Every structure is written in structure tokens, then in C-alpha cells.
Amino acid sequence: xxQLLALTAAAALATAGAQTTTTTVNAIPATPISTGLSGxxxxxxxxxxxxxxxxxxxxxxxxxxxxxxxxxxxxxxSDRLDDNAALVTLGEGDAITLGEFKDIFDATxxxxxxxxxxxxxxxxxxxxxxxxxxxxxxxxxxxFQGAINYEGESTTYSSSNFGIGAGLMLSYPLSGGLSxxxxxxxxQFFGGAVNVRQSSGADTDAGAAQGVYRQPGTxxxxxxxxxTGF
Numbered sequence: 001x002x003q004l005l006a007l008t009a010a011a012a013l014a015t016a017g018a019q020t021t022t023t024t025v026n027a028i029p030a031t032p033i034s035t036g037l038s039g040x041x042x043x044x045x046x047x048x049x050x051x052x053x054x055x056x057x058x059x060x061x062x063x064x065x066x067x068x069x070x071x072x073x074x075x076x077x078s079d080r081l082d083d084n085a086a087l088v089t090l091g092e093g094d095a096i097t098l099g100e101f102k103d104i105f106d107a108t109x110x111x112x113x114x115x116x117x118x119x120x121x122x123x124x125x126x127x128x129x130x131x132x133x134x135x136x137x138x139x140x141x142x143x144f145q146g147a148i149n150y151e152g153e154s155t156t157y158s159s160s161n162f163g164i165g166a167g168l169m170l171s172y173p174l175s176g177g178l179s180x181x182x183x184x185x186x187x188q189f190f191g192g193a194v195n196v197r198q199s200s201g202a203d204t205d206a207g208a209a210q211g212v213y214r215q216p217g218t219x220x221x222x223x224x225x226x227x228t229g230f
Contacts, residue, residue, distance in 0.1 A: 045225030068121040078113040080146030107150035115142040137166035157213040163189035189216040
């Protein structure tokens with residue numbers, strides 16, 4: 001009789017222990033942890049955008065679902081001066097064009113564009129195995145300039161222009177957390193006031209600069225590069 005009671009008590013304790021263990025395990029739910037943005041991308045591309053061009057950008061791809069934000073700055077070697085424009089008026093309808101002036105005085109020309117961009121992005125997903133795509137559109141602010149350099153002197157024409165832009169970006173993953181990036185797009189800049197500055201400090205004719213200096217207008221771009229996430 002005592003042995004039967006002992007076996008019954010042992011079975012009861014084992015059952016209670018199993019129930020306690022089961023209750024403890026079930027009391028800890030597997031709650032997912034939210035991490036906010038799924039990474040930020042840093043990219044560097046080079047190619048053509050009205051001249052030899054390079055851009056560095058930051059992209060937060062998942063700010064709200066497939067919508068993201070991209071900010072970038074691009075530098076371009078840009079031909080902003082018109083060689084066929086009249087640079088010096090000789091009277092009686094005669095004039096020396098910029099191109100002729102460069103030939104006569106052995107002058108050189110330089111030009112550049114620095115463009116800041118802020119875009120909204122939308123992920124389209126994969127268009128082919130491993131090939132991801134997104135579209136973007138947003139605002140632009142560009143600093144443009146062209147300069148004539150001759151005999152130790154220079155005349156610089158410049159403008160600041162606002163604009164808009166849009167494009168398509170494709171990416172393909174490589175090794176080591178890197179991805180190959182292709183960027184095709186177009187920017188449209190609006191006219192801005194032209195400033196003229198001479199290194200000698202001499203007075204300049206801002207009205208004449210309108211013929212020599214070319215506003216940026218429509219700029220098509222095609223760049224390729226790499227990006228990484230962190």
C-alpha cells in the first residue's frame with residue numbers, strides 16, 4: 001500500500017512539473033523587433049551629364065514601404081560659353097567671336113557645374129533575376145560657370161539655377177556587399193541671372209554676357225558606378 005501511494009505521488013509531481021515547464025515556455029511570445037529603415041546606401045557614379053560627370057549620393061530606400069529619399073551632389077565639366085557669340089564689338093557691325101578671340105590671344109576656356117539634388121524614390125522591384133530597379137524625381141539646384149583665361153587674366157560668367165529632374169536607377173548585387181549601379185535621367189533647369197567677374201576688377205557688360213553664356217536648360221545624364229549599404 002505504501003509503495004502504491006509513493007508511485008502515485010511521484011506521478012503527480014512529474015505531471016505538475018511538466019505542466020509548469022510548458023506554461024513557462026508558452027508565456028514568452030516571439031515578438032518581432034522593429035528596426036525602422038532597412039539600411040542606408042552610399043553610392044558613387046560617373047559618366048555623362050552635359051559633360052564628363054561624377055555623383056555621390058545617399059539613399060534611404062524604405063522610409064515608407066517602397067518609398068524612399070535620395071540626396072546627391074554631382075560635379076560636371078561643362079561647356080557653358082558659346083564660341084560663335086560676339087565677344088568684342090569692332091563697330092560697323094563687325095565683331096570678334098569668342099572662338100576667334102581664343103585663337104588670336106591663345107586663350108583657354110574652362111567650365112563646370114555643381115548640382116545638388118533631393119529626390120523621392122519608388123522601388124519597382126526586380127525587372128530580371130537579381131536586377132533591382134527604382135524611379136526617382138525631385139528638385140535640383142545648380143551652380144554653373146564658364147571662364148576665359150588669357151594673358152594672366154580671366155573673365156568668369158556664372159549663374160545659379162533651380163530645376164527639376166527624374167530618372168531610372170538599376171542595381172545588380174556583386175560580392176562583398178557592393179552593387180553595380182546604372183543611372184539614366186534628365187534634368188530641366190530654369191533660367192537665372194548671369195553674373196560676370198573679371199580678375200582685374202574692370203567693369204563688365206552683363207547684357208553682353210547673355211549672348212556668350214549659355215544657360216543649362218535640359219541636361220540628359222547616363223552614369224554607372226557602385227553602391228554599398230550600411
